[in-house]
Amino acid sequence: MANMCPYGRFTHAVVRGIPETFGKPAGDGRENGEISVDLAKAQRQFGCLTGALRQKVGLQLIEIPPDPELPESWRIEDVAVIQGDTALITRPFKQQRRCEVEAVRRVMSELNLTVVEMGTEEGDSAGATLEGSDVLFTGREFFVGISSHTNRRGAEVLADTFRDFAVSTVPVCGGARLKNICSMGGPDTIIISNSDGAKKTLRMMEQLTDHHYEILTVPEESAANCIYIKGPSKRDFLLHRPTEECPDSISVSAATITPSSLSR
Template sequence: MANMCPYGLFTHAVVRGIPETFGKAVGDNDENKEASVDLAKAQRQFGCLTGALRQKVGLQLIEIPPDPELPLSWRIEDVAVIHGDTALITRPFREQRRSEVETVRRVMSELNLTVMEMDAIQGNSEGATLEGSDVLFTGREFFVGISSHTNHKGAEVLADAFRDFSVSTVPVCGGARLKNICSMGGADTIIISNSNGAKRTLRMMEQLTDHHYDIVTVPEQSAANCIYIKAPSKRDFLLHRPAEECPDSVSAFQKLQDYTFLPTACSEAAKLGASLSSLCLLVNKKHTYF
C-alpha cells in the first residue's frame, strides 16, 4: 500500500462558475427534465459555497470562469478524479460534455499534479465512460457506481490509474449517480440515504470490503451528499444541505462529534440532478503523508 494522505485533508478547491445557460442543456437533468431553475439564485448559492470553502474552511480557491458554450461545466466533479498528486481526467457519458475537460486539465497541470488521460492508461478504453460523481473514495478504497453515466470499462481505467487501492463496482440503485445517494462524512464514515435503493447499494459495498465503516443514515436523499474537509487548520468541516432544504436530516448529523457544520444551499443545482460535491474538485497540494 502506498503512503496515504490523512483522509479529507485538502488545501485547494477548484470550481467553475454558473453560466447564463444554466439549465439550458438538453437532457442535463436525469430526474426531472421539466425542472424550472432560477439562474440568479443558483449563482448566489454558488457564491455561498465558494465563500464557505475560501473564508470559513480556509482553502485556496481556483475559480474557472463560466462558459456559456458549456452549460453543464459547473458540474466540475464529473471531469476529474483526484487523489494525492494524481488527477485522472475522465470521459463524461455525453459527447457534448467532453470538451469541458480541457480547462480542467490545464488547471491540474498548473497545480503540478500528474495528469493521466483515460486513453493513455488502457489500450482498449474505447467506449469507456467515467464521471467523478460516480466515484466514492473512502481513504482506503474506491467504490465506482455503475450508472447511466459510468460503465465497467470506465471503472477498469480508474483501477489502472490508482493501482495502490482496491476498486470495487456497485450498482447505483435509486439515484442518478453514486454520490447522489452517499458520501463520506469523515474517515471511516459513510453518509447514505435511507431509500431502499441506497440500502441495496450499501449492502453491496459492505459485501465487497473488508473494512468496517460507520454508517450515518439520512431520511432525505438530497442530504446524503456532503463535503467533508479536514482543513489546513486540522478542523473537521462538513458542508451539508441546510434545514430549509432537508429538515428531517438535521438530527442525523448530530451523530458526528466535534465537527464544524456549514449548511450550504444547493436547491437550484439539485433540480438538475446535481449535488454539493458536483460543484468542486478538492486538491491536497501540500501532499502531507504519514
C-alpha cells in the same frame, strides 16, 4: 486536492462558475421533459459554496470562469478524480460534455499534478465512460457506481490509475449518481439516504469491502450528498444542505458542521 496521505489535508478547491445557459428561469414550466431551473438561485448557492470553502474552511480557491457553450461545466467533479498527486481526467457520458476537460486539465497541470488521460474513444480505454460524481473515495478504497453515466470499463481505467487502492463497482440504485445517495461524513463514516435503492447499494458495498465503516442514515436523499474536508487548519468540516432544506435529517456531530446551500 489532498496530499499523498490517503485522506490528507485539503489545500485547494477547484470550482467552475454557473453559465447563463444552465437551465431556464423558474416559471417557464417544462418543455420536452426538461425541468425548469432557477438560474439566479443556483448562482447564489454557488456563491455560498465558494464563500464557505474560502472563508470558513480556508482553502485556496481556483475558480474557472463559466463557459456559455458548456452549460453543465459547473459539475466540475465529473471531469477529474484526484488522489494524492495524481489527477485522472475522465470521459463524461455525454459527448457534448467532453470539452469540459480542457480547462480542468490545464489547472491540474498548473498545480503540478501528474495528469492521466482517459483519452479518446480509441486505444485501451475505448468505450469507457466515467464521471467523478459516481466515484466515492473513502480514504481506504474507491467505490465506483455503475450508472447511466459511468460504465465498468471506466471503473477499470480508474483502478489501473490508482493501483494502491482497492476499487469496487456497485450498481447505483435509487439515484442518478452514486454521490446523490451517499457520501463521506468523516474518515470512516458513510452518510447514506434512507431510500430502498440506497440501502440496496449499501448492502453491495458492505459485501465488497474488508473495512468497517460507521453508517449514518438520513431521511432526505439530498442530505446524503455532502462534502467532507480535512481542512488546512487541522479542523474537519462537513459541507451539507441547510437545516431548512433537510429538517428531518440527523445532525452529524463528529465534525465541525458548515451548512452551505448546494445544488445537485
